[in-house]
Amino acid sequence: MCGIVGYLGNKKACPILVNGLKKLEYRGYDSAGICVLEKNTLAVKKDKGRVKNLETLDGINSLEGTLGIAHTRWATHGKPSKDNAHPHMDNSKTFAVVHNGIIENFKELREFLGNNNYKFYSETDSEVIPNLIHYYYSKGNNFIKSVNLACKDLKGSYALEIICKNEPDTLIVTRKDSPLVIGTSENGTYISSDIPALIAYTNNFCFLNDTELALITKNNIEFFDCNLNSINKEFSNVELSAESCDKGNFEDYMLKEIYEQPNSIRETIGNTLNGEKIVFDTLQLSKKYLSTIKQIYIVACGTAMHAGLGVKPNFEKFCNIPVCVDIASEFRYRNPLIDENTLCIYISQSGETADTIAALKLAKSKGAKTIAVTNVIESSITREADYFVYTHAGPEIAVASTKAYTSQLVLLNIMALYFAEILETISKEEINKLKKEILLLSKKVDEILKNTDKIKRLAKQIYNKRDVFFIGRGLDHTVALESALKLKEISYIHSEAYAAGELKHGPIALIEKNVPVISIVTNPDLADKTISNIQEVITRGATSIVITNQNINESNFDFVYKIPETLEYYTPIISVIPLQILAYYVTKEKGLDVDKPRNLAKSVTVE
Ligand code: F6R
Numbered sequence: 001m002c003g004i005v006g007y008l009g010n011k012k013a014c015p016i017l018v019n020g021l022k023k024l025e026y027r028g029y030d031s032a033g034i035c036v037l038e039k040n041t042l043a044v045k046k047d048k049g050r051v052k053n054l055e056t057l058d059g060i061n062s063l064e065g066t067l068g069i070a071h072t073r074w075a076t077h078g079k080p081s082k083d084n085a086h087p088h089m090d091n092s093k094t095f096a097v098v099h100n101g102i103i104e105n106f107k108e109l110r111e112f113l114g115n116n117n118y119k120f121y122s123e124t125d126s127e128v129i130p131n132l133i134h135y136y137y138s139k140g141n142n143f144i145k146s147v148n149l150a151c152k153d154l155k156g157s158y159a160l161e162i163i164c165k166n167e168p169d170t171l172i173v174t175r176k177d178s179p180l181v182i183g184t185s186e187n188g189t190y191i192s193s194d195i196p197a198l199i200a201y202t203n204n205f206c207f208l209n210d211t212e213l214a215l216i217t218k219n220n221i222e223f224f225d226c227n228l229n230s231i232n233k234e235f236s237n238v239e240l241s242a243e244s245c246d247k248g249n250f251e252d253y254m255l256k257e258i259y260e261q262p263n264s265i266r267e268t269i270g271n272t273l274n275g276e277k278i279v280f281d282t283l284q285l286s287k288k289y290l291s292t293i294k295q296i297y298i299v300a301c302g303t304a305m306h307a308g309l310g311v312k313p314n315f316e317k318f319c320n321i322p323v324c325v326d327i328a329s330e331f332r333y334r335n336p337l338i339d340e341n342t343l344c345i346y347i348s349q350s351g352e353t354a355d356t357i358a359a360l361k362l363a364k365s366k367g368a369k370t371i372a373v374t375n376v377i378e379s380s381i382t383r384e385a386d387y388f389v390y391t392h393a394g395p396e397i398a399v400a401s402t403k404a405y406t407s408q409l410v411l412l413n414i415m416a417l418y419f420a421e422i423l424e425t426i427s428k429e430e431i432n433k434l435k436k437e438i439l440l441l442s443k444k445v446d447e448i449l450k451n452t453d454k455i456k457r458l459a460k461q462i463y464n465k466r467d468v469f470f471i472g473r474g475l476d477h478t479v480a481l482e483s484a485l486k487l488k489e490i491s492y493i494h495s496e497a498y499a500a501g502e503l504k505h506g507p508i509a510l511i512e513k514n515v516p517v518i519s520i521v522t523n524p525d526l527a528d529k530t531i532s533n534i535q536e537v538i539t540r541g542a543t544s545i546v547i548t549n550q551n552i553n554e555s556n557f558d559f560v561y562k563i564p565e566t567l568e569y570y571t572p573i574i575s576v577i578p579l580q581i582l583a584y585y586v587t588k589e590k591g592l593d594v595d596k597p598r599n600l601a602k603s604v605t606v607e
Helices: 013-027 106-115 128-137 143-153 253-259 261-269 302-309 312-319 354-365 380-384 403-423 428-449 453-462 475-491 500-505 527-539 568-589
Strands: 003-009 031-038 041-048 067-073 095-100 158-164 170-176 181-185 188-192 204-207 213-217 220-224 295-300 323-327 342-348 369-374 387-390 467-472 494-499 516-521 543-548 559-562
Touching: 003 013, 003 095, 003 158, 003 170, 013 031, 013 067, 013 188, 031 095, 041 095, 067 095, 067 158, 067 170, 095 128, 106 128, 128 143, 128 158, 143 158, 143 170, 143 213, 170 188, 253 261, 253 568, 261 403, 261 428, 295 302, 295 312, 295 354, 302 323, 302 342, 302 403, 302 475, 312 323, 312 403, 312 568, 342 354, 342 403, 354 369, 354 380, 369 380, 369 403, 403 428, 403 568, 428 568, 453 543, 453 559, 453 568, 467 475, 467 500, 467 527, 475 494, 475 516, 475 568, 494 500, 500 527, 516 527, 516 568, 527 543, 543 568
Parallel strands: 295 323, 295 342, 342 369, 369 387, 467 494, 467 516, 516 543, 543 559
Antiparallel strands: 003 067, 003 188, 031 041, 031 067, 095 158, 158 170, 170 213, 181 188, 181 204, 213 220
């Protein structure tokens, strides 16, 4: 939540900051602001609304300074407003700060600063930071010492950029539990919450660990630990193209990301299936260790949790180990039974989700080994987990997750086979058959993407509905859950998913004339049962929409979309595609912003 950008170099800072913010808007988009050091004053321009509003603010285009910081906000403390927008300054206007994270003890700090005659002009937690820095500065500490002392008083999470009007060529950055990356080129030093905002300027990056600080000057960067001891940090090349972070010829990021899936699935598979045995570069487990595992937990939030549900039966079947899928925000507070015989897998596209990271720390503290599955290189979760595996789906910028979900499913399915191969719980022939099918998935996804007209027409029929229901059994139910989330989060249509057999236990009371019920029917053993459930809603007037790879009598339903066949274990990777497309086109029909739905942000760093 919230994105920050900073720059110090030989170019005008303002355009670099604004471009960077545009790339970070997926993190939050209710207000935006920048501060540029102009001669010896800190010039702040900020307001509520999107980054494009910021560009129209009076005087913003005449900012000449080459040092600046910027912020795009997802409100936590205080509504979206000009006063609550960042950057925030101390009372004397000596320091300007942008902050991503939450200061949990801001009330105590406000009281302390209030007792020392500081006044506050916003409702944010962040405004205490510049004032606290000023408090220490006024006691005779230098810039970095004042920042360091202030940070020691902060409880919670932060990624901070700080500039001081008395230090014309200096930018200080630091972080704890919120992401921050530093990039360099011959034109200067660039800071951001995430690599895609900087990729147009450099491929050379360095990542700060928790509580480390960087003191950036025109010609130098010095790194310090939390006690201000000087430390060495390496910069490394990150292979990411500028095109992968752009919309290209697509109208929206979400559409681009849906269409990238044949390729992102191939990238996820990478070299894992090339050899006789499955190989993960960053995950090597022994038979001795895996044989001790009595229970696997898969823990995540939202779409990532749905990916967990979509592989649970496969892990259980192939590895013969019970798997429990849990929502991170529930898992972490319910004292789950975990010991060294438990293996915990955490899925997070962003690798920054606060609840997922807290759930991981909990399992580690109880002696379990932890594996993080994430898409973002060097994200926080990779530093916390015992092992991490990247999905390599490429940057996912639209708030609604699409390609990350299918890549998570693919990767976790390969991981299930990897465990089974080591444990020898299924035959070589069976494993080879499963591997072969995984290699065919991207082609099957491509087939669907070449055949979307029917789904576009369906979108026109349902975009003005109040409610939509999704049903399915087994893995189809997990896709129903994901598809309902996709539709509601971007189109704001009330959508619910139910296990098809559960309808008659209550929800069927909601079915009335012309309510769309979307059924996913891919499992031959369960197809007849689900079709009976569809019949029940048809009898009550529902419009029946069926996504299937089965030979069903199409004339019995209002709409049938046929998807390519695959092994039953992998159907979610195929059946979700038309439903992602449906959510997209329904939202376009409604004229809404697909990439930035209301109230949401991509990276959920609040608990
Ligand atoms: C929905 C969506 C969210 C995320 C959830 C977890 O489209 O994107 O439900 O899946 O916020 O995010 P990550 O995977 O970054 O931990």
